[in-house]
Amino acid sequence: MTEPTKYEPTTIYINPSTGIAALNLRDLWTYRELVLFMVWRDVKVKYKQTLLGMAWAVIQPVMTMLIFTFLFGKVAKLPTDGIPYPVFSFTGLLPWGLFVVALNQGSRSLVAHNNMVTKIYFPRLILPMSSVFAGLVDFAIAFVILAGLMIYYKVTPAWNVIWTLPLFLLLAIVTALGVALWLSAINVQYRDVNQALPFLTQFWLFATPVAYSSSVISDKWQILYSLNPMAGVVNGFRWSLLGSGNGPDTALWVSAAISILLLISGLFYFRSMEKTFADTI
């Protein structure tokens, strides 16, 4: 016979909300375990009943890197600031992979879980958040491959990678989350997002310096180019791991600012639309 846990009841007021919805981070903290559970579930389910299992997390970036190496490295011979092309492109593919997860799984997360959204109360932020965090698991696996590649090509990072890399990883997460929040909220009402995604993903890939170095962009376009938050993330990764590029310059700061803006505005937009999710999904 289980004893009901002693709990001092708090009073909640349920009424139509007006104005900008508060972020309600305390509620999110109460449900922190659910985030972990959902990440664990997404990861587990992704590779269940597959032959290759976790190997798939490696195959995709490696295959892409091989194709890029052939097309852009050997055939087109794009400049890579003196770094062997495989390492160069793989470093870009790492944060890009996380971003793709946010674009695809993150933006669909609300709609995919519509039965939960319409029947149970929980902070809906958890859904896009756990999609992005599940992407981190794949990131970690691919990172091991990158480490192997760097060893093979004898590319060593500078000492400050200890703190610069986590910083840029954080920036990558911020960007991914910001985009996931915006897209998932919009997708609930306007399913165009689903249709636009394949095109958007491809376009964004070419707008980001994954396959090429952003030094090929002429100076007058650099600022416009840096409006792409992923440009800053990828360049940041390259600088901290490989020492290539200019390091923190204006372009990088602009990109980072856009990322942070995306996240904050995404949070507010998501929260203000949250009350309509159960009705419109």
Place this chain on the structure above:
Amino acid sequence: MTTAISVKNLGKRYQIGAAETKFRYNMLRDVLVDTVYAPVRLVKALVGKSDRRANKNFIWALKDISFDLEEGKVLGIVGRNGAGKSTLLKVLSRVTEPTKGIVTVRGRVGSLLEVGTGFHPELTGRENIYMNGAILGMKSAEIERKFDEMVEFSEVGQFIDTPVKRYSSGMYLRLAFAVAAHLEPEILVVDEVLAVGDAEFQRKCLGKMNDVAQQGRTVLFVSHNMSAILRLTQEAIVLNKGQLIKRAPTPEAVDFYLSSGQAETGERTWSADEIPASSEPFKPISLRLKDKNGNIVDTVRSTEPATIEWEYQLDAPLTGLRLGMYLNTMRGEYVFTTFDTDDAKQYEQFGTRKAGRYVSRCAIPADFFNEGRYYFGVNASSFGVKRYFMDENALSFNVDISGAPGTQWPELRQGPIRPRLYWQIEKLG
């Protein structure tokens, strides 16, 4: 006593109709078309021909609902489909936001709006218990503590480590309910979860819900199963078209619900084009089901007698006419056939019926039907001579067995008949 839930002037409005279906996914294309037509609509409005979309597109699922519920009480919520019961529970569970009014809730709310939400077919039973528990708001420590209890309740035992997609539907439901049933919130909100599952499952659910109620938690229970409502709840509210029309101790509320002017059905009238010319001189007018008080109803209580009456007109005298009624279960099985001149005396007296308006009434005894849905077919004929009129699916009705003998056990009994038979129990030595 403290108030657990306080609802004041609660209203919930939904958008329906053309706006919903046509623009549901709000394609960019539709938005563009809409924009192009805006000047057309403006002109129409000016001319006075605006189609007043404002009124057509909204429905108030909940209208001005107010009630208070004390801690520890069990409240039943009944009403027809579409009355707003599920919407009320959704608002209380914070799944959806009210349009008007305010709800004050003291304590955690655990909602059972659907069984098995969050279950993933690829995960094992064990993994799903953790997953589902976490979604419903349990901490992992709590889940671990109750894990064995939940597995035992669900009787899934040896299959706990197989993926849930391999489970039978019964196992799936039992497991899902096991997790939800072990929620220990201060307020529990349950929505017709008893509607699914076999008799065994329903029995278990009811038992568990009874335990929860006994533990002193505040419970809100929505169901169409009047027996369950009568058993578990002390008070009940009746919702109709979004409004709270009655709050009373459960027996009174259930009675009100079953008999309150739900008389849109319960009567079948034949229009002229439904009567073929060959039925002359017989003309059926209407078929009615009435309860013991003479009200036209579509649901009768098995513990009370009811009457079926068939009103008809004869334009010329007829000899050998007999009016028959066939009772079928909703699954199409025959239950009985009866004719108004079955009885020898009636047969003599009404061998020939003169022209005029008639009614043939059939008295249905109490303690006869089992619960369920049935329908009547009717037939007017002269044996071996001619069939004047037939309607195989004239009138359907429901039978509610609340209060019937044997309903102290919430089990489903097979068969269309549930007679009150007299048992004698004697101790021999």
